Amino acid sequence: MTIRIGVIGTGMIGEEHSRRITQNLTGGEIVAVTDVNQDQARAVVERLGLAAKVYEDGQSLIQADDVDAVLVTSWGPTHEEYVLAAIAAGKYVFCEKPLATTAEGCRNIIDAEIEAGRRLVQVGFMRRYDSGYNLMKEAIDADRLGEPLMIHAAHRNPEVPERYVTPMAIHDTLIHELDTFRWLLDDDYKSAQVIFPRKTRHAHSKVEDPQIVLLETVKGVRIDVEVFVNCRYGYDIQCDVVGEEGIARLPEPQSLTFRQAGQLSCEILQDWKKRFNDAFDVELQGFIDGVAAGEVTGPSSWDGYAAAIAGDVCVRAQESGAIEAIEMPERPAFYA
Ligand SMILES: NC(=O)C1=CN([C@@H]2O[C@H](COP(=O)(O)OP(=O)(O)OC[C@H]3O[C@@H](n4cnc5c(N)ncnc54)[C@H](O)[C@@H]3O)[C@@H](O)[C@H]2O)C=CC1
Numbered sequence: 001m002t003i004r005i006g007v008i009g010t011g012m013i014g015e016e017h018s019r020r021i022t023q024n025l026t027g028g029e030i031v032a033v034t035d036v037n038q039d040q041a042r043a044v045v046e047r048l049g050l051a052a053k054v055y056e057d058g059q060s061l062i063q064a065d066d067v068d069a070v071l072v073t074s075w076g077p078t079h080e081e082y083v084l085a086a087i088a089a090g091k092y093v094f095c096e097k098p099l100a101t102t103a104e105g106c107r108n109i110i111d112a113e114i115e116a117g118r119r120l121v122q123v124g125f126m127r128r129y130d131s132g133y134n135l136m137k138e139a140i141d142a143d144r145l146g147e148p149l150m151i152h153a154a155h156r157n158p159e160v161p162e163r164y165v166t167p168m169a170i171h172d173t174l175i176h177e178l179d180t181f182r183w184l185l186d187d188d189y190k191s192a193q194v195i196f197p198r199k200t201r202h203a204h205s206k207v208e209d210p211q212i213v214l215l216e217t218v219k220g221v222r223i224d225v226e227v228f229v230n231c232r233y234g235y236d237i238q239c240d241v242v243g244e245e246g247i248a249r250l251p252e253p254q255s256l257t258f259r260q261a262g263q264l265s266c267e268i269l270q271d272w273k274k275r276f277n278d279a280f281d282v283e284l285q286g287f288i289d290g291v292a293a294g295e296v297t298g299p300s301s302w303d304g305y306a307a308a309i310a311g312d313v314c315v316r317a318q319e320s321g322a323i324e325a326i327e328m329p330e331r332p333a334f335y336a
C-alpha cells in the first residue's frame, strides 16, 4: 500500500522531506504540492521529478480525494490552520515544528483531535529519532547516570535572516530543546528565565543574540541552554546531562579527523540538514508506516502543546527578565 502524500510549503524543508520520501524512504509517494509561491512549488516538482499536481492553496490540497496524508512544511504561523483542516478532513498530518506558534493554537488542535476521536497528528520533533540523543535516553532510563541533576546545552546557528526576531529564538529554535528535554528526562517544566548577555555585533537589530535560557523541571533538574543564532562558525548542537553518578555528552556528528598542514581538524556542519539527516529519515519513515498501519505514534499534539506552553512562558520571560512559572495542565487520557 502506497501512502499518497500532499506537501504544503515547498521551501527548504518541504523540498528536503519530499526528496527523502521520494528517494530514501519506502511506502510513500508525493502526489500533491502547494506553496504561496507557485513557481517554487513547480520548481520542486521539476527538480525532484515528482508526478505531483500543483495545487493553488493548502485547503484544496487537503480536500483532494487522492491525498491520504498531509505534510505541513510552510511557515510556523500557518501550521495551525492547515493541521485543523487536515483533522477536519479525517487525514493524517505530519506538521513541522512548531505545531502552532502559541500554546492556544496547539490547544485548538488538541481539542479538534480529541473530538475526531483518534490520533491523526505527528509533530516534527526529529531529535527524538537522532541516534546520539537515543543513546543518552537509554543511559538515563537504564539508570547509568543515577538521577539526572542538570543539563548544559547549546543550540548554535551560523546566522539567521533579517526576519528572525527575538521571540523566534524560543518558538523557532529553542522549541527543539523544550521538547527534547521533556522526553529525555520524562519530566515537565516548572519555571523559566531568559538572560541576554552582551549582544554580538553580527546580530540584526531585531534579534537579541545570544540568549541564555534557564529552566527548572518539576523533579528539580536545572537546565541552561545557550541559544546563539549568529555564532558564525557553524551549526552546533551540544548537550551534557549531569547525573549523580556521571555525565553523558551528546556525541559529535561523525566526521573525518585531518592531520594536515600543521593542523589537527575536523569539519563543523553548517546547518540542520546534514546534522539530523538520518533522524529525519527515521522520523518520516515512522510517519508513513504509522499511516499505513492506521496508527501514528511519533511526537503528539500534546508534545507540541507542552513545548508551546513552555515556549510562551520563555517569551514572557524574555520581556520581563524575571523567573516565570510554567504551569502544565493535566495530560488527557487520550494522549497517555
Ligand atoms: N525540524 C527541523 O529541524 C526544521 C524545521 N523547520 C520548520 O519547517 C517550517 C518551514 O521552514 P523552512 O523550510 O526553513 O522555511 P522556508 O521559508 O524555506 O519554506 C517555507 C515555505 O512555505 C511557503 N509558505 C508560507 N506560507 C504558506 C502558506 N500559507 N501556504 C503554503 N505555503 C506557504 C513559503 O512560500 C516557503 O516556500 C518552519 O515551521 C520551520 O520551523 C525548518 C527547518 C528545520
Ligand SMILES: O=C1[C@@H](O)[C@H](O)[C@@H](O)[C@H](O)[C@H]1O
Binding pocket: 157, 172, 173, 176, 272
Ligand atoms: O528547526 C530548525 C530551524 O528552523 C531553526 O531555525 C534552527 O535553529 C534549528 O536548529 C533547526 O533544527
